[in-house]
Amino acid sequence: MKFGHALLALAALTIAPSALAQGSTADGIAKYRAALQDGNPAELWESRGEALWKQERGPKKVSLERCDLGLGAGVVKGAYAQLPRYFADADRVLDLETRLVWCMVTLQGYTEADAKKNPFGSGNARKSDLEALTAYITSESRGAKMNVPMRHAKEAEAYRIGEKLFFFRGGTHDFACATCHSEEGKRIRLQDLPNLMTAEGAQKAYTTWPAYRVSQGELRTFEWRLYDCFRQQRFPELVFGSDAAIALTMYLARNANGAPFDAPAIKR
Amino acid sequence: MSSYARLGLLVVTAIVDAGCATRVDDGEVAAKAAAVLKASFKPAGQAGLDRLEQDETQRACSAAAGKAPPKDVAAKIEQANLATIRYPADAKLLGDWKTGEKIAQEGRGKQFSDDPKGPVGANCYACHQLSKAEVSFGTIGPSLYQYGKLRGNGADVQRYTFGKIYNSEAFTACSNMPRFGHKDILSEQQIKDLTALLLDPASPVNQ
Numbered sequence: 001m002k003f004g005h006a007l008l009a010l011a012a013l014t015i016a017p018s019a020l021a022q023g024s025t026a027d028g029i030a031k032y033r034a035a036l037q038d039g040n041p042a043e044l045w046e047s048r049g050e051a052l053w054k055q056e057r058g059p060k061k062v063s064l065e066r067c068d069l070g071l072g073a074g075v076v077k078g079a080y081a082q083l084p085r086y087f088a089d090a091d092r093v094l095d096l097e098t099r100l101v102w103c104m105v106t107l108q109g110y111t112e113a114d115a116k117k118n119p120f121g122s123g124n125a126r127k128s129d130l131e132a133l134t135a136y137i138t139s140e141s142r143g144a145k146m147n148v149p150m151r152h153a154k155e156a157e158a159y160r161i162g163e164k165l166f167f168f169r170g171g172t173h174d175f176a177c178a179t180c181h182s183e184e185g186k187r188i189r190l191q192d193l194p195n196l197m198t199a200e201g202a203q204k205a206y207t208t209w210p211a212y213r214v215s216q217g218e219l220r221t222f223e224w225r226l227y228d229c230f231r232q233q234r235f236p237e238l239v240f241g242s243d244a245a246i247a248l249t250m251y252l253a254r255n256a257n258g259a260p261f262d263a264p265a266i267k268r
Numbered sequence: 269m270s271s272y273a274r275l276g277l278l279v280v281t282a283i284v285d286a287g288c289a290t291r292v293d294d295g296e297v298a299a300k301a302a303a304v305l306k307a308s309f310k311p312a313g314q315a316g317l318d319r320l321e322q323d324e325t326q327r328a329c330s331a332a333a334g335k336a337p338p339k340d341v342a343a344k345i346e347q348a349n350l351a352t353i354r355y356p357a358d359a360k361l362l363g364d365w366k367t368g369e370k371i372a373q374e375g376r377g378k379q380f381s382d383d384p385k386g387p388v389g390a391n392c393y394a395c396h397q398l399s400k401a402e403v404s405f406g407t408i409g410p411s412l413y414q415y416g417k418l419r420g421n422g423a424d425v426q427r428y429t430f431g432k433i434y435n436s437e438a439f440t441a442c443s444n445m446p447r448f449g450h451k452d453i454l455s456e457q458q459i460k461d462l463t464a465l466l467l468d469p470a471s472p473v474n475q
Contacts, residue, residue, distance in 0.1 A: 157297070160297045161301045164297055165301055167333045168305065168322075169329050170326055171320075172319065172452075174326055174437075178333075179444045186407050187407045189406050191406075231380060234378045234379055235309060236312055242309075244309070
């Protein structure tokens with residue numbers, strides 16, 4: 001809402017209050033978004049992530065360059081556009097973040113708790129390695145067509161569980177994901193809401209995460225997007241790397257199939 | 269409707285893709301989803317795991333999966349929720365519209381990140397247009413601009429409006445609107461103030 005008010009203040013400088021209309025506000029937002037595209041601080045996370053990927057780290061002092069993200073050991077290019085997927089070694093469907101944790105544990109010798117302990121950073125005060133790694137890996141899928149597989153029974157099951165979770169109403173306010181994301185052309189305050197029930201809506205939304213959030217000065221991953229949606233839904237806290245997070249990601253990523261991946265992006 | 273048709277297609281594609289995997293029964297998926305949900309959240313701040321326990325209305329509306337529920341189900345939901353509405357003992361339904369406007373603007377309350385002792389608002393503007401002056405409004409719900417001017421503020425309109433804010437499911441099954449009174453989000457006085465915001469002839473909503 002801070003952004004909305006800032007915009008209003010901006011608009012008020014140039015237009016008489018009585019002339020303020022929804023149209024001019026929407027124009028202001030469009031201009032702001034266009035101006036943002038000029039430079040994206042997400043690149044800072046991407047380069048830090050690349051260094052982390054190649055660095056010998058952890059108790060076993062090895063790099064992550066032997067990590068199999070689904071396309072073979074060490075293949076980074078295009079890997080994110082085919083996640084989540086079933087991994088036989090883990091016997092589980094994993095998204096990128098949980099696959100990174102898997103590799104940090106099995107290759108580098110970290111404990112699972114250590115690998116998972118700081119999934120969401122907070123500016124320069126508390127940098128998150130997982131976030132940086134995610135920024136790097138996802139950037140290597142820019143332009144790749146979303147192609148999330150559905151060959152294994154567990155992939156199909158995760159998709160259907162994700163769909164159920166999308167419609168699950170709970171909490172004090174009866175909110176589900178679908179409350180805000182199942183109709184065309186809706187807004188919360190001035191924020192446009194993607195309709196995740198359509199291929200176009202899912203594609204536009206999913207392919208633009210992770211994103212550098214200007215309002216937070218922080219790169220945010222898709223797991224964070226889910227975490228914060230549930231916070232606003234008045235649910236308890238979504239556990240990082242949980243089956244619900246992976247199933248919902250599976251549902252939305254799969255619905256985005258066919259679109260070119262285009263992140264890390266930049267959002268207000 | 270076309271968006272649902274498209275989603276249907278996506279689901280069909282998913283199943284064909286799954287190849288030899290057999291189609292799992294929908295009830296089984298729902299049971300698995302419930303178990304996954306329970307294992308995937310932890311209590312935080314004021315939000316305990318009890319918030320994942322659905323009541324009958326939440327269960328029936330989740331099962332409707334974004335569509336309108338069947339007529340008989342809808343009637344049952346509305347009847348059960350209508351019975352929960354408690355009207356004020358003093359029979360006065362109109363509070364102070366100025367306080368109502370503040371409640372309508374306030375987005376905080378009940379999130380695990382909110383101070384449990386801090387303000388709890390209705391955040392009406394997130395989804396509705398109300399006064400003309402506030403251009404930062406959402407569109408998930410209908411515009412309520414001139415709500416009272418169009419309807420008058422007679423006893424029946426007052427009763428309906430208070431009841432709708434108290435428990436929206438009493439009038440529209442599986443509405444997107446929270447049940448502010450029934451779920452103890454707002455106090456009786458706050459609901460009176462919002463009723464005034466909508467119906468008081470002096471309220472900016474009715475200018």
